Amino acid sequence: MSPSTAFRFAVNVTPKDGILDPQGRAVEGSLPHLGVTGVSDIRVGRRIELTVAAPTEVDAWTTVERLAGELLSNPLIEAYAIESLGAVSATTSDDDVAGVPA
Amino acid sequence: MVRIGVVVFPGSNRDIDAVNALRVAGAEPVVLWHESADLGGVDGIVLPGGFAFGDYLRAGVIARFSPVMRSVAGYAAEGGLVLGICNGFQVLTEAGLLPGALLRNRSLRFVSRQVAIAPQRLDSPFTRALESRRPLRMPVAHGEGCYFAEPAALDDLEAGGGVLFRYVRSDGSTAGEDDRANPNGSLRAIAGVTNAAGNVAGLMPHPETAVEAILGSEDGLGIIRSLVDSAAERAAAGRRSAVGSAR
Numbered sequence: 001m002s003p004s005t006a007f008r009f010a011v012n013v014t015p016k017d018g019i020l021d022p023q024g025r026a027v028e029g030s031l032p033h034l035g036v037t038g039v040s041d042i043r044v045g046r047r048i049e050l051t052v053a054a055p056t057e058v059d060a061w062t063t064v065e066r067l068a069g070e071l072l073s074n075p076l077i078e079a080y081a082i083e084s085l086g087a088v089s090a091t092t093s094d095d096d097v098a099g100v101p102a
Numbered sequence: 103m104v105r106i107g108v109v110v111f112p113g114s115n116r117d118i119d120a121v122n123a124l125r126v127a128g129a130e131p132v133v134l135w136h137e138s139a140d141l142g143g144v145d146g147i148v149l150p151g152g153f154a155f156g157d158y159l160r161a162g163v164i165a166r167f168s169p170v171m172r173s174v175a176g177y178a179a180e181g182g183l184v185l186g187i188c189n190g191f192q193v194l195t196e197a198g199l200l201p202g203a204l205l206r207n208r209s210l211r212f213v214s215r216q217v218a219i220a221p222q223r224l225d226s227p228f229t230r231a232l233e234s235r236r237p238l239r240m241p242v243a244h245g246e247g248c249y250f251a252e253p254a255a256l257d258d259l260e261a262g263g264g265v266l267f268r269y270v271r272s273d274g275s276t277a278g279e280d281d282r283a284n285p286n287g288s289l290r291a292i293a294g295v296t297n298a299a300g301n302v303a304g305l306m307p308h309p310e311t312a313v314e315a316i317l318g319s320e321d322g323l324g325i326i327r328s329l330v331d332s333a334a335e336r337a338a339a340g341r342r343s344a345v346g347s348a349r
Contacts, residue, residue, distance in 0.1 A: 019250070020287075022210045071167070074160060074196065077203045077250060 008085040014045035104334040107144035116151035123310035146183040146333030149190025162192030191304030202251035208287025212245040227332035238321035240312035247306040249288035267294035
């Protein structure tokens with residue numbers, strides 16, 4: 001594979017404001033057992049990291065934006081924030097990933 | 103005989119129950135594999151329960167992008183009848199074919215037990231064979247069934263007749279959001295909804311596993327039979343209109 005440009009991103013997905021987050025509530029419920037006080041509004045989300053091969057970071061960002069809105073988050077209940085992690089070498093393939101059955 | 107497709111995703115596990123229920127209701131089930139976009143000319147479609155693609159990312163979202171779902175979306179746009187049960191309901195909301203979303207149960211627990219739901223209307227393709235609005239007993243088995251939509255969207259849904267089923271208490275009254283009768287904390291006790299056109303519906307409880315006395319309840323059969331009757335009617339109408347038509 002010939003080297004080309006690629007960019008690494010993180011997409012942080014969190015429950016939208018006002019959406020019930022039972023996981024956050026459960027985590028909060030455990031705080032007294034740790035003797036911790038003064039912590040509130042815990043929201044549990046997920047973080048997805050990905051590498052996008054593209055000529056420029058702007059092009060790559062467009063792809064990530066689309067994935068974040070259509071696949072990685074459900075806009076009805078979740079908000080997302082994209083974070084750029086910088087350029088990486090783009091000989092990325094699935095070869096170095098342990099074989100996942102199709 | 104009316105032919106109803108049952109879509110099978112990797113991780114579907116109530117597909118055989120759906121096949122059985124359709125047979126009990128007098129239809130010919132047709133199993134449709136998720137990788138094929140060919141719906142085989144069926145007269146209606148069931149998206150069964152299970153954990154399609156392991157429920158990774160969000161329940162239903164990976165299934166939404168499978169080849170079969172593109173065809174199902176097209177089929178629904180043409181007025182085809184589609185019923186999503188449990189995971190199938192989650193797939194339909196993720197696909198935007200039904201309004202709202204299904205969140206983690208308020209209790210955070212997976213719930214697997216009998217519940218009672220009451221049909222909110224008897225004139226839909228999915229409830230027409232029910233004789234009354236009496237509560238129907240059938241099981242739920244899910245971890246993410248808390249129906250959610252913004253308050254304004256819920257108002258619109260109710261005003262448009264989109265609420266098909268609600269969880270009810272043993273006395274038939276609508277369950278509260280923190281009530282045991284509402285197994286997942288669904289807003290306004292909504293257990294099932296239909297789209298604006300009325301041809302796509304989804305519900306979290308399992309009518310397909312409550313179609314014979316040996317299963318503990320036969321209350322689900324009316325829902326399956328409604329789908330089968332509606333599909334038969336639609337197929338007959340299609341054959342009539344196909345005469346002299348290029349399509």
